[in-house]
Amino acid sequence: MTEDANDSAAVRTDGGESTMSEHEHYEAIVVGCGPGGAAAAAALAENDVETLVLERGVDAGSKNVSGGLIYAEEAAPYTIDDLFPDFREEATERPAEEYKMHNVSGNKVASFDLEEIHHGGTEWCDAVLRREMDSWLADRVHERTRETGGGLLTDVRVNGLLREGGEIVGVTCDELDPITADVIVAADGVNSELARDAGLMNWDEPEDWFQGVKAVVDMDRETIEERFDLDGPDDGAAHLFSGDLFEGVRGGGFLYTNEDSLSIGTVFHLDSIAEERAEPQDLLDALLTHPLLDQWFQGEYEELEYSAKLVPDSKKVANPSPHSGRLLLVGDAAGQMQAQGPIIKGMNHAVSAGGLAAEAFQDAKTRGDPTLAGDLYEQKLEGEGVMDQLRPTRYEATSWLSESSIATSIGSAVMNSPIGRFGVKTFDGLLEKSFNSPFVLGMIPDTKISYVTVPTVIGDVLGEPVSADNEIEPPDLADRIGDLTYDVGDPHIEVLDNSYEASGTAVTACPVSAEDFGGGCYRSETVESNGSKERVVSLDTQPCVECGTCAVVADTHWEHPAGGKGVEFKQG
Amino acid sequence: MKLLALTKGVPDFSEGAVSFDEDGHLERGDTPTVMNPNDEQALEAALQTKVRQGGTVGLMSMGPPGYQDILEEGMESVYADELYLCSDREMAAADTWATAITVATGIEQMDETPDIVFAGFKTADGETGHTGPQTCWALDRPLITHVISMDVDPEAETVRAKRLVKGDVSEIETVEAPLPCAIVTDPEFEPVYRKAEHRLRHKDLREETQERVKNADDHLTVWSQEELNLDPDYIGLDGSPTIVSGVDPIPKAPDEREATVIEAEDEEGMREVLGEITQYAAEGD
Ligand SMILES: Cc1cc2nc3c(=O)[nH]c(=O)nc-3n(C[C@H](O)[C@H](O)[C@H](O)COP(=O)(O)OP(=O)(O)OC[C@H]3O[C@@H](n4cnc5c(N)ncnc54)[C@H](O)[C@@H]3O)c2cc1C
Numbered sequence A: 001m002t003e004d005a006n007d008s009a010a011v012r013t014d015g016g017e018s019t020m021s022e023h024e025h026y027e028a029i030v031v032g033c034g035p036g037g038a039a040a041a042a043a044l045a046e047n048d049v050e051t052l053v054l055e056r057g058v059d060a061g062s063k064n065v066s067g068g069l070i071y072a073e074e075a076a077p078y079t080i081d082d083l084f085p086d087f088r089e090e091a092t093e094r095p096a097e098e099y100k101m102h103n104v105s106g107n108k109v110a111s112f113d114l115e116e117i118h119h120g121g122t123e124w125c126d127a128v129l130r131r132e133m134d135s136w137l138a139d140r141v142h143e144r145t146r147e148t149g150g151g152l153l154t155d156v157r158v159n160g161l162l163r164e165g166g167e168i169v170g171v172t173c174d175e176l177d178p179i180t181a182d183v184i185v186a187a188d189g190v191n192s193e194l195a196r197d198a199g200l201m202n203w204d205e206p207e208d209w210f211q212g213v214k215a216v217v218d219m220d221r222e223t224i225e226e227r228f229d230l231d232g233p234d235d236g237a238a239h240l241f242s243g244d245l246f247e248g249v250r251g252g253g254f255l256y257t258n259e260d261s262l263s264i265g266t267v268f269h270l271d272s273i274a275e276e277r278a279e280p281q282d283l284l285d286a287l288l289t290h291p292l293l294d295q296w297f298q299g300e301y302e303e304l305e306y307s308a309k310l311v312p313d314s315k316k317v318a319n320p321s322p323h324s325g326r327l328l329l330v331g332d333a334a335g336q337m338q339a340q341g342p343i344i345k346g347m348n349h350a351v352s353a354g355g356l357a358a359e360a361f362q363d364a365k366t367r368g369d370p371t372l373a374g375d376l377y378e379q380k381l382e383g384e385g386v387m388d389q390l391r392p393t394r395y396e397a398t399s400w401l402s403e404s405s406i407a408t409s410i411g412s413a414v415m416n417s418p419i420g421r422f423g424v425k426t427f428d429g430l431l432e433k434s435f436n437s438p439f440v441l442g443m444i445p446d447t448k449i450s451y452v453t454v455p456t457v458i459g460d461v462l463g464e465p466v467s468a469d470n471e472i473e474p475p476d477l478a479d480r481i482g483d484l485t486y487d488v489g490d491p492h493i494e495v496l497d498n499s500y501e502a503s504g505t506a507v508t509a510c511p512v513s514a515e516d517f518g519g520g521c522y523r524s525e526t527v528e529s530n531g532s533k534e535r536v537v538s539l540d541t542q543p544c545v546e547c548g549t550c551a552v553v554a555d556t557h558w559e560h561p562a563g564g565k566g567v568e569f570k571q572g
Numbered sequence B: 001m002k003l004l005a006l007t008k009g010v011p012d013f014s015e016g017a018v019s020f021d022e023d024g025h026l027e028r029g030d031t032p033t034v035m036n037p038n039d040e041q042a043l044e045a046a047l048q049t050k051v052r053q054g055g056t057v058g059l060m061s062m063g064p065p066g067y068q069d070i071l072e073e074g075m076e077s078v079y080a081d082e083l084y085l086c087s088d089r090e091m092a093a094a095d096t097w098a099t100a101i102t103v104a105t106g107i108e109q110m111d112e113t114p115d116i117v118f119a120g121f122k123t124a125d126g127e128t129g130h131t132g133p134q135t136c137w138a139l140d141r142p143l144i145t146h147v148i149s150m151d152v153d154p155e156a157e158t159v160r161a162k163r164l165v166k167g168d169v170s171e172i173e174t175v176e177a178p179l180p181c182a183i184v185t186d187p188e189f190e191p192v193y194r195k196a197e198h199r200l201r202h203k204d205l206r207e208e209t210q211e212r213v214k215n216a217d218d219h220l221t222v223w224s225q226e227e228l229n230l231d232p233d234y235i236g237l238d239g240s241p242t243i244v245s246g247v248d249p250i251p252k253a254p255d256e257r258e259a260t261v262i263e264a265e266d267e268e269g270m271r272e273v274l275g276e277i278t279q280y281a282a283e284g285d
């Protein structure tokens, strides 16, 4: 007798202690099928390891958001097309050939070519949409892992680690009975519940994260090629934006060309969004409606999808020892997301890490001791140079000095003074050169000077005014929420302290909430009790896009929704 | 393990699909035929058993040749292997008894008799709930009805099931039956797949079925009255001991009803309403 007819004995959902013999067992479990999970699973299957992949979305990619340029770096231990040879032909949009940075000051814009840094050390770089990319990867992953006796299951959310005698031995899930494994690869992305459960990551500091918000905009193939001056379907463009168009919030914008749509978005430091009480959707709209973008929209704008997600800042959070017992973390789950100045590299590192985790498990098996996998994985991350890219020592050396607020204000004053402005003018060529230097980009501190002041002064001093009127009207929040697809489950977030002091930041920082909007997730309310008035927040998770922001900026108990529930992105 | 689920086509009573004439009689010609909604759980129970134990699922129906579509739809939804249709003019207008005799004969005609026969709770058009149990009686095997969950123990050759016994207080009973047996599912039945291995097999079956559905004809067996060697006196209208003498349409609710709005604060008004309700309940009509 098994399963439901005798379920009190067979079904454990508490995720607590257990004995191995009771449970279904696989040699490897991979949690999550984004680029990190797909790479790990493919590499494990290559070594004939019986691999089970568990993905919470209805389809891989239905939960995922990227800007999305995926890089294949020459020095990387694994690239996505090493593991999936037809990847570029079948799962990507357009290569990002042209790569420009626009420094904006009001309606003046100075544009730099960043092709040197973009193409330097890069085999290729393509724009992707995650729903399509990840579901394509998932089909391949299922085919290959099925041959090992495992396979890929969607609609399954892993909700914790299964422990035996205090040791991690497997996973517990909402939809399945606990499963044990010799190795567990947590590729469950940013806000990894497994990484937190194992005590390897925490969600405490807004400084450790970026928040990415994105719109996918409809535009047919020919129009894209004409307006971006592209040579057919194998050509594409990437544009980055920084300066004063984001009300002083630290971060920037991007625009990438897809086959027949555009991906336009913003990535900001979460602490800056929180401090400035900025509304992410307004920041995105500031980019969308800037006159510079009129050359591409020409008055037409149809938004296909609005989405958002947190992004870890590897400089601060990449865990140098991302393992515990049988558990190995890869990709965003381990904080392996590199912001190299304006260039965002997360997917490629997730792929490298996935490949290395699989390799480490194989080596450990060969040595006759699978429990060595974690240590070997750590050594490989170090030895292959991945860790140094993620946490450059140069950054650690410069950041303590330049991120102090005194240094920032002095720097800001200097940049804005005649001397600073004179310097910008004099070193025009040199500036473009230094933006193209991985060495310089690796040590740029996360301050207002780098993100706002420098680009604004550059735009002001060197820029040309853009005369166009950009008259498009992006949809309001209600329409954006209404256009998304949800399968609402039980509330997956609980506000622990609903006082405005503890959780009020979420009202503005949540990308589907706003101070003056009642239809989002977070609302602020004034309640009267015992004659005194108190400002509190209330939460309705129904329109939640699962970005993870309120896990960090508010006092919440935050979990992902059950398998197949919650938001379903069609583009991603 | 050999499994068989019984199913039937019924008029699609869903809003927008169903068509009635002015007197409230069903217009068969204008109303599409769909699989009896309560059969879906029977089919799901058969699939769950196949996923967990391995084996094959057959689907069987008695009805006009057009029911082939219903069977094919069933093949697609629960990855059935073989389809059986008992179809002959002589079988038409059968009541539940004559249907049970026909279907049971069909089951005995199968190359290998099924270990478990699954049937759904009553049909949407007949509403009797007799055909499943009567077929089981004709086959002379044990029957578990109102099944909400079940599993097979292949070694002990038994089925254990939970059945929902509705009454003033509903209860869930766990019962066991030896194989071969029959199961009638309750509308509350839900398949449960809590093992990764089972979900993976489910996924395999879905992929395999996509090919099979393209050539569903190759998997369909149609039996006539002669092929089943059935006595015409025991099947169809002639073999039916019960007849439907007439159907009283359920009177339509008037388009507009009189309503009196009473505000929540209106105590007097509320008291009057309560009085009326109490009187209505006491009279029992
Ligand atoms: C707006 C924005 C722009 C970005 N731009 C770029 C860019 O241009 N280039 C770039 O390289 N990177 C970019 N990134 C970062 C990039 O998206 C991530 O670094 C990358 O997706 C990380 O891959 P991953 O495999 O680690 O995790 P993910 O891609 O997040 O995949 C994790 C998977 O795990 C699943 N999962 C999570 N929890 C569970 C659970 N409990 N049970 C089962 N499954 C679970 C999820 O559904 C998901 O499929 C951007 C991110 C954002 C938000």
Ligand code: SF4
Binding pocket: A493, A506, A509, A510, A511, A512, A513, A521, A522, A541, A543, A544, A545, A546, A547, A548, A549, A550, A551
């Ligand atoms: S409720 Fe929290 S997780 Fe959901 S969209 Fe808002 S900030 Fe993001």
